[in-house]
Amino acid sequence: MGSVLKRSEFSWEEYFSDKKKGGHRFSTEEFLTKEANEKLFHLNGGKTLLDFGCGAGELLIHYVPKYEKVIGSDFSRSMLFEAEKKILEQKYGNVDLILADDKTIWDELNLKFDRITATEVVQYFTPEQLEDFIHNASEYLNKDGKIVLFDIIDPKLYYLWKIGWFSHNFMSWNIFVRAYVGCVRRILAFLRNQPGDIIGNSHSPHLVGKIAHRNGFQMECVKSMYYEYRYHAILSKIA
Known part of the structure; x- marks a missing residue:
């Protein structure tokens, strides 16, 4: 077994x-x-x-x-x-x-x-x-x-920051790119037995x-x- x-x-x-x-x-x-x-x-x-x-x-x-x-x-x-x-x-x-x-x-x-x-x-x-x-x-x-x-x-503000909302050169199409990168990082973190976001909890x-x-x-x-x-x-x- x-x-x-x-x-x-x-x-x-x-x-x-x-x-x-x-x-x-x-x-x-x-x-x-x-x-x-x-x-x-x-x-x-x-x-x-x-x-x-x-x-x-x-x-x-x-x-x-x-x-x-x-x-x-x-x-x-x-x-x-x-x-x-x-x-x-x-x-x-x-x-x-x-x-x-x-x-x-x-x-x-x-x-x-x-x-x-x-x-x-x-x-x-x-x-x-x-x-x-x-x-x-x-x-x-x-x-x-x-x-x-x-x-x-702050969980609400953090996700806005993650997609670049507070950036001076924010572009809406970046949302999809950043969302994709975020998903990939979370999958890799899971495989490495790390938190989904190394910054911790909100x-x-x-x-x-x-x-x-x-x-x-x-x-x-x-x-x-x-x-x-x-x-x-x-x-x-x-x-």
Whole structure:
């Protein structure tokens, strides 16, 4: 009796295990500074910050001078190594780095925060994981603290972006070409046991808002300034 060949389970942790750069549109210091300033505007103060999924620290190093204490965490050892190099280069002494994922990070913390943030992280969560993250994060917030989830993929806007809708030279006939290429890529991804889109999952603002409300938060939805198909979710405790 023949055995069925089992495909190994895809792991985002394994995928990012050797990465050294975050998924920013541009890697220039000028662009990263602008992106960080936009996010600092929405973080809107506070003295302590947890940057979950800080990656290689491209934004983290811009946050550190604005806070008394910062914790950066990621599940990629190679990414944290890059973040550590940036921190040592700037000689910052008010930041610690933790190797952890969305389940283990909470056992590594010994303080509460005014702000808990995550950038381009929600796309690697299922709705259930997102609910667990918000629930756990709420236990580590100071009074009047906020959870700010940056650059969540909006499913409607993302598919418009995929077909080039936001491009300055958009042409309608490109829709069919891009749709065909997209189908081919999804088939190849399936054969390679990868997600249909390596960028991860999309979650509508309505879904994120419902999850936030179930956990005692009200959500302000803000369109991302630098990524047409993404939005920010600013979560504040319901009074």
